[in-house]
Amino acid sequence: MDQELLTIKEMAGQLKVKPSWLYFRTMQSGDDAIPRIMIGKYIRFDSPKVMAWIEKQYGEGKV
Numbered sequence: 001m002d003q004e005l006l007t008i009k010e011m012a013g014q015l016k017v018k019p020s021w022l023y024f025r026t027m028q029s030g031d032d033a034i035p036r037i038m039i040g041k042y043i044r045f046d047s048p049k050v051m052a053w054i055e056k057q058y059g060e061g062k063v
Contacts, residue, residue: 005037005044014047032057
């Protein structure tokens, strides 16, 4: 991983969504859960993995 991990606030800013939307997604589990990294009690995100997840979940043709 060559990229810096992002906090909830930073990732929400990049996605232009509220942090509460992102927090809700982190509570989900399974194959469709948003990719995140837990470092102790802290949640961090690898931006390229999250963007790939967004495309898979909400990509063209999906509602």
